Amino acid sequence: MYHSEGTPHTLSGFPAAASEFVSALDGNRRRIAERAGVSGTELRALFRIARLVSITPKDLATYLGMTTGAVTAISRRLVDMGLLHRIDHPGDRRSLYLELTPHGHDIMGEIHREFNDMLSASTAALDAAQLEAFTAALTSVAAEVRVRSAQALRPRPLAGGGAMTTPYYRRMKVITVYSTKGGVGKTTTAVNLAWEASRNSRVLLWDLDPQGAATFVLNVKPKVKGGVNSLVSGKTGAAASVKATAYERLDVLPADESYRDLDLVLDAAKKSTHRLARILESVAKDYDVVVLDCPPGSSLVAENALRAADVVIVPLVPSPLSLRSLDQVVSIVTESAKSTPILAFLTMVDRRKTGHRAAADSMHDARPEVLAISVPATVVVERMGAARAPVAAFAPNTIAARAYEDLWAAVAVAVHLTKPATKPTKKSHPKSR
Ligand SMILES: Nc1ncnc2c1ncn2[C@@H]1O[C@H](COP(=O)(O)OP(=O)(O)OP(=O)(O)O)[C@@H](O)[C@H]1O
Ligand SMILES: [Mg+2]
Numbered sequence: 001m002y003h004s005e006g007t008p009h010t011l012s013g014f015p016a017a018a019s020e021f022v023s024a025l026d027g028n029r030r031r032i033a034e035r036a037g038v039s040g041t042e043l044r045a046l047f048r049i050a051r052l053v054s055i056t057p058k059d060l061a062t063y064l065g066m067t068t069g070a071v072t073a074i075s076r077r078l079v080d081m082g083l084l085h086r087i088d089h090p091g092d093r094r095s096l097y098l099e100l101t102p103h104g105h106d107i108m109g110e111i112h113r114e115f116n117d118m119l120s121a122s123t124a125a126l127d128a129a130q131l132e133a134f135t136a137a138l139t140s141v142a143a144e145v146r147v148r149s150a151q152a153l154r155p156r157p158l159a160g161g162g163a164m165t166t167p168y169y170r171r172m173k174v175i176t177v178y179s180t181k182g183g184v185g186k187t188t189t190a191v192n193l194a195w196e197a198s199r200n201s202r203v204l205l206w207d208l209d210p211q212g213a214a215t216f217v218l219n220v221k222p223k224v225k226g227g228v229n230s231l232v233s234g235k236t237g238a239a240a241s242v243k244a245t246a247y248e249r250l251d252v253l254p255a256d257e258s259y260r261d262l263d264l265v266l267d268a269a270k271k272s273t274h275r276l277a278r279i280l281e282s283v284a285k286d287y288d289v290v291v292l293d294c295p296p297g298s299s300l301v302a303e304n305a306l307r308a309a310d311v312v313i314v315p316l317v318p319s320p321l322s323l324r325s326l327d328q329v330v331s332i333v334t335e336s337a338k339s340t341p342i343l344a345f346l347t348m349v350d351r352r353k354t355g356h357r358a359a360a361d362s363m364h365d366a367r368p369e370v371l372a373i374s375v376p377a378t379v380v381v382e383r384m385g386a387a388r389a390p391v392a393a394f395a396p397n398t399i400a401a402r403a404y405e406d407l408w409a410a411v412a413v414a415v416h417l418t419k420p421a422t423k424p425t426k427k428s429h430p431k432s433r
Helices: 013-036 040-053 057-064 068-080 102-121 126-150 167-171 188-199 213-217 226-231 257-268 274-281 300-306 321-335 354-366 400-416
Strands: 084-089 092-100 171-176 202-206 252-253 289-293 311-316 344-350 370-376
Touching: 013 040, 013 084, 013 188, 040 057, 040 068, 040 092, 040 102, 040 202, 040 257, 057 068, 057 092, 068 321, 092 102, 102 252, 126 274, 171 188, 171 300, 188 202, 188 213, 188 400, 202 213, 213 311, 226 274, 257 300, 274 300, 300 321, 311 321, 311 400, 321 344, 321 354, 344 354, 344 400, 354 370, 370 400
Parallel strands: 171 289, 171 311, 202 252, 202 289, 311 344, 344 370
Antiparallel strands: 084 092
16 A cells, blocks of 8 residues: 555555445445436435334434435435335324335335345355355454444544634625525526625635536636545645636635535535535635535535525525425425525516516515515526626626625625625726626
């Protein structure tokens, strides 16, 4: 075993064989998850339930290292897929158990059979005695690794962030732009809000989506030093990957391809629901505002981003289904036992369409979280991708730019951001605003 800079990390002998074995099994697990149409975490949940027959969401959450809120979202999806059902105790609302449905049993049975077949085929070259010795050695090594890794589990300080106490962090406001739904304007909102905030505050936009749309719009190279794994493990400090933008006081922590594995990386980390918040502590002295651009869906990434949030912003498109996504966000936030304010607003509103008009007007009345702000559906916003700039930077006097300005004003009030302008840095803001 050796390691020096510029050369690959390699193992040899038994460690190499063990690592190869684990990685082959992991690849197989991913393949099975993909085929069953579930995420890696969902498959782990299914395995656990299959093994215990019946489990409470709380116990499942402990096993998965997640909050019950996240487990509720996972179990809801598995229920919708017909793999799980919830068993309520008639006399006690809190006694809720998750169990496999007959269809869930079929799927798990199939997975186990497939796993068996795969291993028998793979060990066909071994005779019975060899197989027995291999089984015994494997069992004993696995037990020993479990014991030793449990003993070795100690939180490692994050580079640059470990020693820091929290006052700066408390001052820095984290604004999480999130929806369970895709394509509703999260990235557009994150970029425009970050730009508005940067008029008076030092802002970091953290792109959490492997597609890197926010990174692209702000014209920043999608490159994370050492990949997101290094960032989460603390090997690389966040500051090392932060990039300046063309705008004064607005920086980006970009996303690259490695963010595809962020959910798995978080899943494997200790305190897996608090990792992003911990990483943010390390840059808290440099920024007044952080905007998190989340990928859609209810992942561990989202759960981290919601935990770190001082306010959650939910863009809604004018359709009856939008309220469902708002309900989902509200329940995920509520179940993580935080009373983080949620602000929703309408976007992509085409007032020529009767349905849009009706939805835009009724949603504000129907729900306290929905602000009386709506961003119109307009080509000006679509042009952000081509202009690679926030809308107000190239079309300041448009309704869309004004709407984002209003939205920022509402957000700033919600997070009590009364801090005055900070020292100017680097470039000056373009005059075009
Ligand atoms: N007000 C608007 N008018 C017209 N087009 C818009 C508006 N807001 C967003 N769009 C367009 O809609 C598409 C989706 O927007 P955006 O990428 O911001 O959504 P998202 O929620 O971040 O998507 P994803 O879930 O894929 O991350 C983009 O092409 C964007 O340019
Ligand atoms: Mg997006």
